[in-house]
Amino acid sequence: MVAYVMGKDQLDVLFDKVRGLGYEVIAPKVEEGILRLGSIDSNKQLAKNVVAVQSPGKYHTESSDLMFSFTHGPDSPKWFLYPSKRKLWKMTTEDGSFELKETGCESEKVAFFGIKPCDLASIEVLDRTLMKGEYVDEHYVNMRNKLAVIVVNCIEPSGTCFCHSMGTGPKTRGGFDLSLTELSDGFLVESGSKLGDEMLSGLGKRPARQEDINEADSKLKAAEGKMGRTLDVTNLKEKLYSNLESSAFKEIAKRCLGCANCTNECPTCFCTMYQDVPSLDGKSSERQVTWDSCFTYQFAQVAGGHFRPELWARYRQWMVHKFAYWLDQFGVSGCIGCGRCITWCPVGIDVTESVKEVQKVEQR
Amino acid sequence: MTSHEMPESCMVPRPMKIESVTDETYNVKTFRLRPSDGGRVEYTPGQFNMLYIFGVGEVPVTASSDPYQNDYLDHTVRAVGSVTNVMFTLKKDDHIMIRGPFGTTWPMEGMKGKDVMVVGGGIGLNPLKSVIVGVAKKRSDYGKLFLLHGARTPQDLLFTRDHEDWRKIPNSEFLVTVDAGDEKWKGNVGVVTTLFDKFKFYPGNTVALLCGPEVMMYFTAKELMKRGLPSSSLYLSMERHMKCGLGFCGHCQTGPFFICKDGPIFTYDSISRFFGVKQI
Numbered sequence: 001m002v003a004y005v006m007g008k009d010q011l012d013v014l015f016d017k018v019r020g021l022g023y024e025v026i027a028p029k030v031e032e033g034i035l036r037l038g039s040i041d042s043n044k045q046l047a048k049n050v051v052a053v054q055s056p057g058k059y060h061t062e063s064s065d066l067m068f069s070f071t072h073g074p075d076s077p078k079w080f081l082y083p084s085k086r087k088l089w090k091m092t093t094e095d096g097s098f099e100l101k102e103t104g105c106e107s108e109k110v111a112f113f114g115i116k117p118c119d120l121a122s123i124e125v126l127d128r129t130l131m132k133g134e135y136v137d138e139h140y141v142n143m144r145n146k147l148a149v150i151v152v153n154c155i156e157p158s159g160t161c162f163c164h165s166m167g168t169g170p171k172t173r174g175g176f177d178l179s180l181t182e183l184s185d186g187f188l189v190e191s192g193s194k195l196g197d198e199m200l201s202g203l204g205k206r207p208a209r210q211e212d213i214n215e216a217d218s219k220l221k222a223a224e225g226k227m228g229r230t231l232d233v234t235n236l237k238e239k240l241y242s243n244l245e246s247s248a249f250k251e252i253a254k255r256c257l258g259c260a261n262c263t264n265e266c267p268t269c270f271c272t273m274y275q276d277v278p279s280l281d282g283k284s285s286e287r288q289v290t291w292d293s294c295f296t297y298q299f300a301q302v303a304g305g306h307f308r309p310e311l312w313a314r315y316r317q318w319m320v321h322k323f324a325y326w327l328d329q330f331g332v333s334g335c336i337g338c339g340r341c342i343t344w345c346p347v348g349i350d351v352t353e354s355v356k357e358v359q360k361v362e363q364r
Numbered sequence: 365m366t367s368h369e370m371p372e373s374c375m376v377p378r379p380m381k382i383e384s385v386t387d388e389t390y391n392v393k394t395f396r397l398r399p400s401d402g403g404r405v406e407y408t409p410g411q412f413n414m415l416y417i418f419g420v421g422e423v424p425v426t427a428s429s430d431p432y433q434n435d436y437l438d439h440t441v442r443a444v445g446s447v448t449n450v451m452f453t454l455k456k457d458d459h460i461m462i463r464g465p466f467g468t469t470w471p472m473e474g475m476k477g478k479d480v481m482v483v484g485g486g487i488g489l490n491p492l493k494s495v496i497v498g499v500a501k502k503r504s505d506y507g508k509l510f511l512l513h514g515a516r517t518p519q520d521l522l523f524t525r526d527h528e529d530w531r532k533i534p535n536s537e538f539l540v541t542v543d544a545g546d547e548k549w550k551g552n553v554g555v556v557t558t559l560f561d562k563f564k565f566y567p568g569n570t571v572a573l574l575c576g577p578e579v580m581m582y583f584t585a586k587e588l589m590k591r592g593l594p595s596s597s598l599y600l601s602m603e604r605h606m607k608c609g610l611g612f613c614g615h616c617q618t619g620p621f622f623i624c625k626d627g628p629i630f631t632y633d634s635i636s637r638f639f640g641v642k643q644i
Binding site: 294 | 374375376377379400418419420421422444445446448457459461603604605607608610611612613614615617618619620622625637638641642643644
C-alpha cells in the first residue's frame with residue numbers, strides 16, 4: 001500500500017473531492033457541544049480541533065491542538081446503513097385482491113468521512129448479520145454496495161474506549177477506501193481501493209517517508225496504552241457460558257433502568273420491530289421496521305407468556321449476546337470496543353466491569 | 365449478493381384464500397388456506413409460516429396439513445393475542461396472507477426405519493400433526509408409531525375428530541392424558557410423563573419428537589433419557605416471540621440460537637446447554 005503525506009489544509013480539499021465524486025458525505029460536526037454524524041454539504045461544517053471527553057454516563061467536547069483526531073459521538077454508521085425507522089413495503093387491497101405498491105429499497109451513494117476504526121469494524125460486523133447469511137436485508141445491501149469510507153486512525157482515545165482489547169483499533173484493520181493518521185504536520189494517507197486512489201488524485205501530497213510512517217506507528221502504539229478501559233477477552237465466550245446463572249446479573253440490574261440507550265447507541269445492535277401501519281380507511285398498510293431493544297419489557301413477550309420478564313435476564317441477554325452468542329452466530333464478537341454503551345448509559349453502567357463481575361461472582 | 369437470491373416471499377406476504385374454518389376446541393380453529401394465485405405451497409413438517417392479517421399483524425404458526433400434497437396448508441390456531449383474535453372473526457373466502465415456510469424440519473428422512481414417538485402437549489400437538497399424517501401415509505417407511513397427547517382438560521384435547529383414525533393406524537399406540545379430568549373423563553389424569561409406564565418402547569430404535577410448553581418438554585426429555593433414549597434421538601420444537609422469520613429482528617433468540625432460522629426444530633443435544641436455563 002502506497003502511503004502519502006498531505007498538509008492539514010488538504011482535509012477540506014479532500015472533503016470537496018469526495019462530494020465532487022457524487023457522494024452524500026456523512027461526517028462529524030459539533031452540535032450542542034457534542035460530536036454528531038450527519039450529512040454535511042460544506043467543509044466549513046466539519047468538526048475540527050475538538051476532542052471528545054468521555055466517561056461513564058458523561059460526555060463533552062473540548063478544544064484541541066489535534067485537528068481531526070477526536071473519537072466519536074453517539075451516532076454510528078448503523079444510523080445511516082440500518083436506520084431507526086424505515087418502510088419495508090406498502091400494500092393496498094381492493095375487493096379481496098392485494099397489490100404490492102412500494103418496496104422502499106432506494107438508497108443514496110453515501111461516504112462516511114472521518115469515522116473511526118471501531119466504527120468501520122462495526123460495519124464489518126453488521127455485514128455478517130445483514131448480508132452474509134442465508135437471508136439478506138436488501139436495503140442494507142444497496143446502501144453497503146455504494147458506500148465509501150474515509151477512516152481516521154485513533155491517536156487520542158476517550159475514557160470509555162477499549163477498541164484495542166477488542167482488536168478493532170486504534171489502527172483500522174481494513175475495509176476502507178482511505179485511511180488518515182494525523183501527524184504533527186499533516187496527515188499520513190493510505191488508499192485501500194481504486195476509489196481511494198481516485199479521491200487522492202489532484203490532492204496536494206507527497207510520498208510518505210520512513211520517518212512519517214514511524215511517527216504514525218509510534219502515535220498509534222501510544223494510543224493502545226491510552227485506552228480508558230480494557231477487557232480480557234481470552235476464552236470469554238466459555239467463561240460467560242459457564243456463568244449464565246451468575247448472581248452478578250441481578251446486582252447489575254439493580255442499577256439498570258432498562259432504558260435501551262445502550263442498544264440504540266451500540267453500532268452493532270440490530271434488533272428490530274416489524275409492525276404494520278394501516279391507513280385509516282383500511283385500504284392500505286405499510287410494513288415498518290424500527291429499532292427495537294432486548295431491554296424493553298415487550299421484547300420477549302408473547303400472547304399468553306413472557307420469556308424474559310425480569311430485567312436481569314434482559315441485561316444478561318444483551319451482554320452475553322455481545323460477547324458470546326455473537327461468536328457462535330456470526331463468527332465475531334458483537335462488541336467493537338467503542339465504549340458508547342458506557343458513555344451514554346444514564347447511570348454509567350460500565351460493560352467492561354459487568355463482564356468482569358459476572359466472571360467473578362459464584363453461580364447460585 | 366443480490367436481491368434475487370432471496371425470494372420475495374420471505375419479506376412480502378402472499379395472499380391465501382380461506383377454504384374452510386374448522387372448530388377444533390372452544391378456542392382453537394383450523395384454517396385451510398389455498399394460494400389466491402392458484403399456485404402451489406411448499407412445506408416440510410416442522411416448518412412455520414408467518415400468518416398475516418392485512419393491516420393487523422403477523423403470527424408464526426406451524427402447518428398441520430398433509431405434507432404429501434402441495435395444494436393447501438392447514439394452520440391450527442388458538443385465539444390468544446390481537447392477531448389470532450382477529451383471525452377468529454374470518455370466514456370462508458376471506459384472506460389470510462403468509463410468508464414462509466421458515467425454519468428447520470422434523471427428521472422425516474432420518475427417522476425412516478425407526479420407531480417414532482410423538483409427544484404433544486396442548487396446542488403443541490399442532491406441529492406434530494403433519495408428522496402423524498406423513499408417517500401414516502408412508503407407513504412401511506417407519507417402525508412403530510407412539511402417539512402421546514396431554515392437555516389441561518378434556519376440552520383442551522386437540523384434533524379429537526382425528527383421534528379415531530389415529531387409533532386405527534397400523535402398528536401404533538395412542539395414549540392421552542389430561543391434567544384435570546371432569547365427571548365424564550375415564551382416561552388417564554396426570555402430566556404426560558405419567559403415560560410412560562403404560563407402554564413399552566425400545567430406546568435404541570426410537571426417535572422422539574416433542575412439542576409443548578417448555579416445562580413439559582424439559583421433563584419429558586429427562587424422563588425419556590432416564591428410560592434409555594439417547595439424547596441424540598430427541599427432537600424439540602421451540603417457541604419464542606418471532607417477528608421476521610429471517611434472523612434479523614432478534615426477538616426469538618435463545619442462547620446463541622435464532623429460533624426462526626436455527627429452529628424451531630432442534631436436536632436435544634444442540635440446545636441442551638441453554639434449554640432449561642431460566643429466562644434465557
